[in-house]
Amino acid sequence: MIDYNRKRLKAARNADLKRDKLYAKVPRLKEIEREIQLTSIKISKLLLSGPENLDEQVKNLKTEIENLKTQRKEIYIKHNIPENFLQPNYECKKCNDTGYNSDGKRCSCLNKQIINNLYSMSNMVHMLKKENFNSFDINVFSNAVYENEKLTPRQNMYYILDISEDFCYNFHESNMNLLFYGGTGLGKTFMCNCIAKALIDRGISVLYQTAFSLFETVEIHKFNMQTETEENKLNYNMIFDCDLLIVDDLGTELNNSFTNSELFNIINERLITEKKTIISTNLSLEKLAQTYSDRIMSRVLNNFALLKFYGKDLRWESR
Numbered sequence: 001m002i003d004y005n006r007k008r009l010k011a012a013r014n015a016d017l018k019r020d021k022l023y024a025k026v027p028r029l030k031e032i033e034r035e036i037q038l039t040s041i042k043i044s045k046l047l048l049s050g051p052e053n054l055d056e057q058v059k060n061l062k063t064e065i066e067n068l069k070t071q072r073k074e075i076y077i078k079h080n081i082p083e084n085f086l087q088p089n090y091e092c093k094k095c096n097d098t099g100y101n102s103d104g105k106r107c108s109c110l111n112k113q114i115i116n117n118l119y120s121m122s123n124m125v126h127m128l129k130k131e132n133f134n135s136f137d138i139n140v141f142s143n144a145v146y147e148n149e150k151l152t153p154r155q156n157m158y159y160i161l162d163i164s165e166d167f168c169y170n171f172h173e174s175n176m177n178l179l180f181y182g183g184t185g186l187g188k189t190f191m192c193n194c195i196a197k198a199l200i201d202r203g204i205s206v207l208y209q210t211a212f213s214l215f216e217t218v219e220i221h222k223f224n225m226q227t228e229t230e231e232n233k234l235n236y237n238m239i240f241d242c243d244l245l246i247v248d249d250l251g252t253e254l255n256n257s258f259t260n261s262e263l264f265n266i267i268n269e270r271l272i273t274e275k276k277t278i279i280s281t282n283l284s285l286e287k288l289a290q291t292y293s294d295r296i297m298s299r300v301l302n303n304f305a306l307l308k309f310y311g312k313d314l315r316w317e318s319r
């Protein structure tokens with residue numbers, strides 16, 4: 001419901017912005033709006049005071065309002081403005097982002113959201129118990145200078161942690177996506193799990209997939225439709241529908257023109273629908289650019305915060 005409130009507020013805020021812009025462009029519309037308001041107030045005052053010629057006076061004022069509305073209509077037509085221009089633009093036209101239809105029943109969009117949330121919990125529940133921001137131990141990262149990096153691995157981790165927590169905190173407001181890159185065993189998957197846990201706890205739907213399983217899901221959906229299981233269908237839809245998609249281990253899949261064009265499709269579609277994505281990869285940025293098409297790289301470079309993980313492989317370090 002918090003999510004639905006947010007959606008309605010957003011629609012109302014956008015409508016307000018549109019109204020301000022429109023009134024700045026066509027000031028007469030603002031005057032008309034104000035005159036209609038004032039006339040309506042006059043009518044309610046009359047109804048309260050109840051003078052002798054009440055009916056006649058009310059009738060005149062109502063005619064005045066009708067005239068103003070006609071004027072407004074003419075201005076709309078003259079400027080080619082659609083009639084419903086100032087109506088809030090709700091994400092779901094069926095329930096106007098309330099989650100419930102006029103008959104009091106749950107809207108299909110709310111049912112979908114509930115399924116999404118249940119799904120992401122069952123999808124991730126096994127790892128989230130162990131790996132979350134509370135179990136994150138910054139001290140496993142060395143505080144000694146590392147190769148040519150300006151920050152020590154620990155300082156770097158503080159920086160990444162900061163951005164990751166911010167990503168969760170401003171999940172709905174910002175349009176940032178994250179790319180975690182760097183060698184194995186440096187905490188990329190761990191960080192993905194921390195973020196997933198924090199968001200799922202807030203009812204945000206998350207789909208975690210390794211690149212390998214992601215492309216497998218897409219391939220089955222596209223080429224083996226007859227034998228596709230319900231689970232695969234759900235997985236496929238979630239790739240596009242979930243609030244956050246985490247693609248782990250990008251670069252370990254069998255790379256070809258199919259995976260390249262599907263990856264572009266997924267990233268692009270999610271950017272258009274303003275849904276967030278986290279990609280984690282062991283490849284360097286150079287290697288990534290060699291492996292994936294220019295249009296994928298330009299989407300990533302323009303829309304993702306690039307966070308480099310470096311240091312010694314933690315899995316081999318004694319603690």
Ligand SMILES: [Zn+2]
Nearest residue numbers: 092095107109
């Ligand atoms: Zn709805």
